[in-house]
Amino acid sequence: MIGAARTQLPGLRFRLRGAVETHHDTMRFSWALGPDADTDVAGGTDVVVLDGGRMRQIIGFIDFAPAAS
Numbered sequence: 255m256i257g258a259a260r261t262q263l264p265g266l267r268f269r270l271r272g273a274v275e276t277h278h279d280t281m282r283f284s285w286a287l288g289p290d291a292d293t294d295v296a297g298g299t300d301v302v303v304l305d306g307g308r309m310r311q312i313i314g315f316i317d318f319a320p321a322a323s
Contacts, residue, residue: 256268259287265289266288269286280304282299282302285299299315301315
């Protein structure tokens with residue numbers, strides 16, 4: 255999934271926004287996407303359900319992004 259995003263969005267990088275929060279088998283983190291740490295063009299929050307330390311399910315929310323044209 256990340257590889258596909260890198261191919262479709264050359265020059266942009268993902269970065270973590272804030273801390274990764276965990277509770278039992280679930281974790282939540284927010285991310286930003288932009289050309290550098292000062293210019294975010296999109297961002298979101300992902301919730302991950304773990305199963306034996308492996309990602310079983312990822313639920314992603316887009317918090318902000320450019321408007322579709």
